Amino acid sequence: MKYLSQLVLVLSLVFSQNTYCQSTVYVQTNQFGRGLLKTRGNECFVITPNHLIKNYNGPINVFGEGSERSRANLLKSYTGDLAILRFDGENNQNCKKWQIDEKYSSILENVFEGYIELRDKDGSASKFAVNITGIDVQYITIRPKDFREKFYQGMSGSTLFVEFQGKKVFLGMLQS
DSSP, rough: OOOOOEEHHHHHHHTTOOOOOOOOOEEESEEEEEEEEEEEEEEEEEEGGGGGGGTOOOOOEEGGGOOEEEEEEEEEEETTTTTEEEEEEOOOOOOOOOOOOHHHHHHHHHOOOEEEEEOOOSSEEEEEEEEEEOSSSSSEEEEESSTTOOOTTTOOOOOOEEEEEEEEEEEEEEOO
């Protein structure tokens, strides 16, 4: 991948709702990436890039905190490389309710660095520090904070967070 990457702000529009307690997951098909858990009603869903599951017909494995494994199926895909997965059978994931922060627009105007959270198959999570280099109506453009770091295949679906007024705030999802 290039040094610059873009994040889709679609999630803030599609699921506009305070951003606390987001749970990230590792998504495995014939390739791998990441995703984000989101509740709606009493159900838990995975939001992930569509290119991870496009042209894939097998079971989609989702690994969360503590390496909890669940299976999911494609519920719906959207233009802009976005897919919603529904859990098939028993769901062992830590799916918590959350909303987009009510100060989202103000936060976007006042932050210049953040981090990508990467959930691994073993359940561990790591942070990848980034600088925010541009924002428009649809995308947030980021660059690794350490010029020696690079974005790599498999990071798709990772979530961009910032620390704002002592809170972990969700801004978007890494798409490409």
